[in-house]
Amino acid sequence: MPRPFTPKIITANDLLEGDVIYYTAADTWTRNMSEAELIEDEAVSQLRLLEAQKDALTVVGIYLTDAKAGEAGPEPTHFREDFRRTGPSNYRHGKQEAAANV
Amino acid sequence: MYKYNDFDTAFLEERNRQFRAQVERRIDGSLTEDEFKPLRLMNGLYLQLHAYMLRVAIPYGTLSANQMRQLALLAEKWDKGYGHFTTRQNIQYNWPKLKDVPDMLDALAEVNLHAIQTSGNTIRNVTADHFAGAAADEIEDPRPIAELIRQWSTDHPEFQFMGRKFKIAVSAGEKDRAVLKAHDLAVRILRNDAGEIGYQVLVGGGLGRTPMIGKVLNEFVRQDDLLPYIESVVSVWNQHGRRDNKYKARIKITVHEMGLDKIRELTEERFALVRPTFGGADLALFEEIKAHFANPAFRAGDIDAYQAAYDSDPVFRSWADTNLTAHKADNHSIVTISIKAHGQTPGDATAEQMRVMADLAEEYGYGELRISHEQNVILPHVHKNDLPAIHARLKDHGLATANIGLISDIIACPGMDYCALATARSIPVAQEIATRFDALKLEHDVGHLQIKISGCINACGHHHVGHIGILGLDRAGVENYQITLGGDATETAAIGTRTGPGFAYDEIVPAVERIVLAYLDIRDSEEETFLETYRRVGMDPFKAALYPAVEKKVA
Numbered sequence: 001m002p003r004p005f006t007p008k009i010i011t012a013n014d015l016l017e018g019d020v021i022y023y024t025a026a027d028t029w030t031r032n033m034s035e036a037e038l039i040e041d042e043a044v045s046q047l048r049l050l051e052a053q054k055d056a057l058t059v060v061g062i063y064l065t066d067a068k069a070g071e072a073g074p075e076p077t078h079f080r081e082d083f084r085r086t087g088p089s090n091y092r093h094g095k096q097e098a099a100a101n102v
Numbered sequence: 103m104y105k106y107n108d109f110d111t112a113f114l115e116e117r118n119r120q121f122r123a124q125v126e127r128r129i130d131g132s133l134t135e136d137e138f139k140p141l142r143l144m145n146g147l148y149l150q151l152h153a154y155m156l157r158v159a160i161p162y163g164t165l166s167a168n169q170m171r172q173l174a175l176l177a178e179k180w181d182k183g184y185g186h187f188t189t190r191q192n193i194q195y196n197w198p199k200l201k202d203v204p205d206m207l208d209a210l211a212e213v214n215l216h217a218i219q220t221s222g223n224t225i226r227n228v229t230a231d232h233f234a235g236a237a238a239d240e241i242e243d244p245r246p247i248a249e250l251i252r253q254w255s256t257d258h259p260e261f262q263f264m265g266r267k268f269k270i271a272v273s274a275g276e277k278d279r280a281v282l283k284a285h286d287l288a289v290r291i292l293r294n295d296a297g298e299i300g301y302q303v304l305v306g307g308g309l310g311r312t313p314m315i316g317k318v319l320n321e322f323v324r325q326d327d328l329l330p331y332i333e334s335v336v337s338v339w340n341q342h343g344r345r346d347n348k349y350k351a352r353i354k355i356t357v358h359e360m361g362l363d364k365i366r367e368l369t370e371e372r373f374a375l376v377r378p379t380f381g382g383a384d385l386a387l388f389e390e391i392k393a394h395f396a397n398p399a400f401r402a403g404d405i406d407a408y409q410a411a412y413d414s415d416p417v418f419r420s421w422a423d424t425n426l427t428a429h430k431a432d433n434h435s436i437v438t439i440s441i442k443a444h445g446q447t448p449g450d451a452t453a454e455q456m457r458v459m460a461d462l463a464e465e466y467g468y469g470e471l472r473i474s475h476e477q478n479v480i481l482p483h484v485h486k487n488d489l490p491a492i493h494a495r496l497k498d499h500g501l502a503t504a505n506i507g508l509i510s511d512i513i514a515c516p517g518m519d520y521c522a523l524a525t526a527r528s529i530p531v532a533q534e535i536a537t538r539f540d541a542l543k544l545e546h547d548v549g550h551l552q553i554k555i556s557g558c559i560n561a562c563g564h565h566h567v568g569h570i571g572i573l574g575l576d577r578a579g580v581e582n583y584q585i586t587l588g589g590d591a592t593e594t595a596a597i598g599t600r601t602g603p604g605f606a607y608d609e610i611v612p613a614v615e616r617i618v619l620a621y622l623d624i625r626d627s628e629e630e631t632f633l634e635t636y637r638r639v640g641m642d643p644f645k646a647a648l649y650p651a652v653e654k655k656v657a
Contacts, residue, residue, distance in 0.1 A: 016129070016200050018154040057131045060149055078579050080518060083527075084151050088519035090447045090529045093182055093197065094152040 005042040009033070009074050010052045011084070012062040020084045020095065021059065022074075023052045029059060031095070033085045034073030039064075103166055103470065104249050104394045106214045113257075114211045117218060121145045122204035129200070144224065144262075146217030147203055150522045156195045156203060157220040158210060162230035162248035162272065163191035163480075165471040167464040172213040174456035180206050185456070187441065187449040189475045189513055189564055190269070191229045192220055196520055218256060223264045225255035225336065231273040231280045232474035235395060236436050236482035238428040241291050242299060244274040246392045247328070250384070251289075253391075254329055261336055265343045266351035268336060269308075276593070281475060283307045283316040283595035284567060286353045287335060294322050301328050305335060305365065306357030309561035313597045314354040317362050319369065325388075327373075330380045334372040338365060398468035400431040401485055411490035418493050420546070421504040426489070435489065437467075437481040438474070439496060440503040440511065444540040448514045448532050449477030458499045462492055475564075477513055478506065508545045509553060509618065510536035513564050517557025517574060518581075524557035526574025526581040527607075531555055534611045539618070548618055551632040552591070567591035569633050570617060571598045572610065583610040587617070587644055588636045599641060601648055613648055620647035 010023035011033075021029040022036035030036065039045040045064055052062050065081055067074040076082040087094020106114070121141070128138040142148075146157040158173070165173075173193055177185045180202045181195040188194055198206060210216055220227055228248045235243040251270055255261065261268070273280040274291035282288035282304060290302040301323045307316025323331045339353040342360065350359075357365055411418045427436040439459060442448045451459070459479050463471045466488040472480035484492065496502040505511045512535060515521065517528030532555055539545045554568030558575075565571035571586035583605050586598030605613045618632075624643050625635045636644070 013149055013153075015135075018149055018198075018200060019152060056135065060135050079581065080151075080576075083518055087152060088196075088529075089527060090450075090519055090533065091182070 006066050007068060008039045008045045008064040009036040009067040010049060010062060011065055012059045015058045015060055023048065027051060036074050038067055038069055038074045103164060104391060114216055118204065118207045118211055121207060125200060125204055140222065143222040144219065145207065146220035148221060150520050152520065153197045154200060155520065156198050156206060156217060157192050158215060158217045159220045159227040160191045160193060160473050161252050162228055162234065162245050163232045163473040164245060165473065167460040167469045167471065169213045169215055170456050170460035170463065170471055172209060172215065174453040176206055176209060177453040177456065184450050184452045186516065187451065187473050187477050189477060189562055190227055191473050191475060192227055223266050225258065225261050225268045225270060228252050229271045229280055229475060231275055232472045232480050233279060233427060233436055233482065235397065236429050237275050238430045239276045240274040241293060242274055243395050244272040244291055246388060246395050247289060247291065248272045249391045250329065250388050251332065261340065264340050265345045266348060278593040281567065281591045284309050285316060287332065288316055300324050303331065306354045308352050308354040309564060309566045311349055311559050312354065313566040314358065315595050315597065317357065319362065319366055326385055327377065329384045330377045331373055334369045334376050338368045338372050398483060400434055400483065403433065403485065403487060405433050405486040408486035408489050418490060421493055421502055422489065424504040424508065425506045429483065433486050435484050435486050437484050437492065438506045439479040439481065439501050440505050441478055442505060442511055442536065443500050443503045444510055444536045445533050447529050448512050455499055455501055458495060458501065462495060466492055476511065505545065507550045509539050509548050509551045510545055512536060513554040515556050515563035521557060523560060525576040526557050526583065528555040528557040528563055528574055531572060531583065531610055535614055538611050538615065548622065549631055564591060566597045567595060568598060570614060575604065577604065581607045585613060587641060590633060601641065601645055616647045617644055620644055
């Protein structure tokens with residue numbers, strides 16, 4: 001039996017900066033996971049992935065990944081995506097550094 | 103040290119100019135990512151979890167003071183102030199921007215460094231014994247051969263798009279400090295019964311998904327045959343190696359499937375064709391290269407200052423006992439600088455630390471530095487009387503940790519903190535093990551014990567050949583760590599054996615502690631190392647210490 005669909009977001013890396021970005025409901029890219037579009041339907045997810053891939057010249061490695069609804073927006077369900085949205089654990093670099101400098 | 107001639111300089115400039123144009127075409131949209139990716143990989147540029155990563159080759163681990171300063175400049179100008187030295191004698195920058203990479207490569211070219219073939223399905227950076235040219239036990243300096251192989255393999259038209267990567271290591275000591283038997287091909291310099299220098303060629307070693315110990319393909323290749331012989335081996339593999347499955351594409355699988363004898367036979371056939379095409383230019387070049395690696399004029403003089411410091415300063419003595427190795431010249435030592443202060447990231451050095459090490463090399467070390475596959479930095483030639491001054495400077499910059507070969511001298515890959523392939527973190531596990539044993543004040547009692555940690559099955563952290571190996575995996579969405587025991591990275595190379603079920607992230611440090619305490623309990627004397635004890639008593643006592651509850655249930 002196929003596994004039931006779990007909610008997804010679309011993520012990638014920015015071509016110039018190389019950092020992690022997420023696809024929004026407004027067909028734009030954000031650096032903040034909580035602003036990503038949470039896709040609850042499998043057919044929609046495939047369609048949205050195709051739409052996101054239109055930006056393949058400026059965005060690299062576009063893929064769907066599991067997420068869940070949180071209070072402020074989508075949250076990761078897997079530790080890999082949690083690291084991607086935060087940064088490495090040995091230095092406060094990456095997104096956690098950017099957040100601290102706001 | 104090898105200095106570029108006009109050809110080398112022009113080649114690198116041209117190559118950098120090409121890559122700059124490729125980056126421009128990617129940015130303006132003329133190249134898709136599918137088209138660009140193989141080009142950037144040929145120039146050492148990866149895209150990882152949080153950013154791009156530039157992997158710069160440090161050929162056979164040798165750096166001049168000026169080159170080290172330039173690495174510091176790159177770290178400061180285009181990265182976040184540090185660099186990460188890897189298990190293949192490369193340095194990785196974790197935060198470059200795509201637009202800056204061509205400038206970084208130009209800056210490297212100014213000091214004869216590059217990132218060519220540090221990625222992709224090519225012959226990678228040639229590694230060597232990090233004590234090359236200094237070790238008391240070596241037959242001759244292995245670096246001229248390594249440099250010859252570097253020049254031959256760079257942009258070699260037959261070997262630019264192979265089925266998979268190909269890693270070569272060279273060593274000339276009785277002791278193997280270059281993990282020869284874990285390489286696709288390894289060259290061991292030796293003397294035959296007639297006293298002639300030649301090369302033992304090993305093939306089919308490798309870690310990763312299917313770990314294999316390298317096997318001797320040819321006991322003695324003559325000096326003038328070496329390059330055509332290596333070309334024949336790579337050529338045979340390039341033709342017969344599997345391209346249907348990337349996990350079965352490395353030469354270790356080809357050797358395993360076809361058999362060593364068949365590979366030897368095909369190599370001989372190929373060699374008969376290849377050898378006549380080498381008209382002697384390689385030998386002339388080799389002679390020229392050798393001249394670059396002449397020993398510095400080692401200075402004479404007594405070692406009073408060293409002896410006085412050794413007798414009076416216990417901190418210096420502890421460092422000297424741990425971090426120095428016998429040098430071939432009188433009154434000299436090889437200094438290994440630990441870039442693994444307890445709790446720090448193994449292999450990371452800040453720009454400031456790089457400059458300090460460059461200065462020390464210039465002031466006291468004949469201008470030379472080395473990077474080890476064990477992720478430390480080496481001053482290969484130091485007069486013993488300079489050691490107290492060096493130690494004092496290292497102390498001021500967090501570089502005087504006396505832990506070489508001890509439990510906190512851990513190899514760790516970048517793991518899931520940086521790497522897109524990783525299945526779990528390795529850096530924090532290394533940091534916590536080092537911190538824990540420092541707190542227990544046990545590591546000098548424990549003695550020689552190598553822990554090696556990889557954050558995925560590809561084994562960049564050499565876990566299979568760690569006395570204690572740790573492999574981080576993703577088990578149902580949670581980090582889980584498998585332990586192997588009894589691995590060995592030296593001339594008596596061995597693949598470690600799995601202890602049993604893995605451990606959760608918060609259980610792995612206590613698990614390692616149980617293994618080490620068990621060892622202290624069962625070793626027959628303070629002289630018996632962990633590996634010797636393991637070989638004597640086997641897995642069972644360690645298993646009992648690791649899985650006490652399970653053992654009880656069975657009982």
